[in-house]
Amino acid sequence: MSTKKSVKKATKKPVKKAVKRPVKKTVRKTAAAPAPKRAAAKSVPVASNAEFMAHAYAMEAEAAERYAEFADSMEVHNNLEVAELFRKLARIEQIHADQILDQMGWKHSPLSSVNVRWEGMEGPETADPTELHYLMQPYHALQIALLNEKRARDFFANLAKVTKDPGVRKGALEMEEDEAEHVRLIEEWLKRTPKPDANWHADQDPPVLSD
Amino acid sequence: MSSPAAAAPITAQAFKSDYKPIWCPGCGDYSVLSSFTKAFAKLQLLPQDVAVVSGIGCSSRIPAYTTCYGFHGVHGRSLAAAAGLKLARPDLTVVVASGDGDGYSIGGNHFLHACRRNVDLTYVVMDNHVYGMTKGQPSPTTEPDWDSKLSPGGTGLRTFNPLVIALAAGANFVARAFAGDPNGTADLIAEAISTPGFSFVEILSPCITFRPEQREWKQMVRPAAVTYTNDAARAARRIMTDDGMNIGVLYKGERKPYQPPIGKGKKNPSDLETEFAL
Numbered sequence: 001m002s003t004k005k006s007v008k009k010a011t012k013k014p015v016k017k018a019v020k021r022p023v024k025k026t027v028r029k030t031a032a033a034p035a036p037k038r039a040a041a042k043s044v045p046v047a048s049n050a051e052f053m054a055h056a057y058a059m060e061a062e063a064a065e066r067y068a069e070f071a072d073s074m075e076v077h078n079n080l081e082v083a084e085l086f087r088k089l090a091r092i093e094q095i096h097a098d099q100i101l102d103q104m105g106w107k108h109s110p111l112s113s114v115n116v117r118w119e120g121m122e123g124p125e126t127a128d129p130t131e132l133h134y135l136m137q138p139y140h141a142l143q144i145a146l147l148n149e150k151r152a153r154d155f156f157a158n159l160a161k162v163t164k165d166p167g168v169r170k171g172a173l174e175m176e177e178d179e180a181e182h183v184r185l186i187e188e189w190l191k192r193t194p195k196p197d198a199n200w201h202a203d204q205d206p207p208v209l210s211d
Numbered sequence: 212m213s214s215p216a217a218a219a220p221i222t223a224q225a226f227k228s229d230y231k232p233i234w235c236p237g238c239g240d241y242s243v244l245s246s247f248t249k250a251f252a253k254l255q256l257l258p259q260d261v262a263v264v265s266g267i268g269c270s271s272r273i274p275a276y277t278t279c280y281g282f283h284g285v286h287g288r289s290l291a292a293a294a295g296l297k298l299a300r301p302d303l304t305v306v307v308a309s310g311d312g313d314g315y316s317i318g319g320n321h322f323l324h325a326c327r328r329n330v331d332l333t334y335v336v337m338d339n340h341v342y343g344m345t346k347g348q349p350s351p352t353t354e355p356d357w358d359s360k361l362s363p364g365g366t367g368l369r370t371f372n373p374l375v376i377a378l379a380a381g382a383n384f385v386a387r388a389f390a391g392d393p394n395g396t397a398d399l400i401a402e403a404i405s406t407p408g409f410s411f412v413e414i415l416s417p418c419i420t421f422r423p424e425q426r427e428w429k430q431m432v433r434p435a436a437v438t439y440t441n442d443a444a445r446a447a448r449r450i451m452t453d454d455g456m457n458i459g460v461l462y463k464g465e466r467k468p469y470q471p472p473i474g475k476g477k478k479n480p481s482d483l484e485t486e487f488a489l
């Protein structure tokens with residue numbers, strides 16, 4: 001059996017030499033750091049409305065799965081407040097995914113999520129795991145969520161622009177509006193959430209022995 | 212797309228156990244775990260038909276987090292256990308999870324001979340250029356000038372090139388993947404499993420705790436510019452002249468896997484007893 005597939009569409013940044021920087025001497029502040037740019041998802045091959053909705057489903061399901069993984073990771077590190085927040089985000093994304101199934105009258109998506117491929121390395125709404133930090137605070141988690149919602153909004157906006165299928169364009173515009181609403185909600189949520197102080201990542205007993 | 216009315220396919224979720232992984236938040240190994248489960252789902256395998264075998268290290272924790280048969284073995288000895296299992300139970304899909312310390316230091320000798328024997332296994336090494344579990348010692352793939360408290364000024368030692376060594380030793384499939392590309396990595400693992408013989412998948416999997424600078428890998432990796440070759444010498448030349456950031460299948464050969472006939476030389480327990488009688 002051959003499962004030969006052409007290999008991805010990773011970033012097309014210029015070649016750099018292997019990283020050889022020394023280890024940082026303090027616990028690295030990461031949770032609030034801006035995430036790297038992801039390749040804009042301009043040309044995900046969606047030729048029909050059903051295919052479009054299957055991709056939209058995969059995007060939400062992948063986002064839900066990633067937040068659930070983050071919640072588990074935070075729970076294991078006893079950061080229960082952030083774990084609960086990620087759990088909540090996972091639930092919200094799963095509700096969005098389930099709404100797509102309902103809308104289409106599907107029991108499950110006709111496009112297995114293991115076969116969905118994006119133009120970038122991951123779906124537009126999937127959070128970047130390297131943004132996590134065991135001492136991160138709810139504010140950081142919401143910043144991650146905000147970035148994902150913005151990427152999702154831009155993804156649909158782009159798709160609406162490039163698609164030749166009127167049904168797909170209509171669906172993409174609706175999704176863009178939904179995602180823009182999520183952006184607004186998270187921005188509101190962030191306003192109500194305390195900002196971490198500059199030392200949020202300080203640890204008296206850091207895990208990095210060599211520091 | 213399949214028809215929405217068709218029976219639900221096996222999903223990646225079916226391969227995830229209830230244990231919550233114990234890795235640092237942000238560790239690349241989370242994504243590799245997800246790629247394992249996606250690859251199994253992609254091939255529509257069943258958990259009871261797969262065995263995940265490992266050695267010791269953060270990367271070697273993977274078997275516990277899957278619903279497949281699992282064996283968390285001895286440091287550097289995962290390939291010995293996996294080869295024994297595959298030869299005794301060729302019906303199982305055997306996938307081995309390892310790290311650069313487990314696979315190239317203490318397990319280096321087993322790595323060579325596993326490539327040479329060409330048993331039908333898939334060997335996945337999560338390479339973070341460090342011993343993560345034991346808190347940051349340099350491994351055979353650590354850059355010679357990587358400066359840390361445990362290796363002041365760097366080791367000064369030349370790095371080991373696992374892909375070229377695998378080719379020279381006879382591996383039948385060689386690929387490089389990146390943990391930050393879980394779907395692409397799942398494709399490569401699935402292809403490795405589907406290719407008969409010893410398949411080696413080296414995954415660049417950042418250790419964000421001891422090698423935080425590896426976060427930059429996501430800006431550096433790119434798909435290999437050319438498709439794979441079945442000429443080991445050409446593949447070796449390509450790998451030796453790239454910068455270690457090309458991902459994809461790099462070599463695929465046609466060697467017949469090693470699989471002695473089942474049952475040959477099998478002894479019943481009383482025969483064994485006589486053999487060991489004093």
Ligand SMILES: Cc1ncc(C[n+]2csc(CCOP(=O)(O)OP(=O)(O)O)c2C)c(N)n1
Binds near residue numbers: 270309339342345350
């Ligand atoms: C026989 C033996 N020697 C040494 C060790 C200590 N030890 C545990 S994990 C490890 C290195 C693991 O490094 P790697 O395989 O790169 O895994 P990572 O933690 O980086 O994923 C060592 C040396 C051991 N467990 N057993």
Ligand code: SF4
Binds near residue numbers: 235239344
């Ligand atoms: S020490 Fe490194 S390899 Fe181990 S879990 Fe943490 S980040 Fe991952």
Ligand SMILES: [Mg+2]
Binds near residue numbers: 339350
């Ligand atoms: Mg390692």
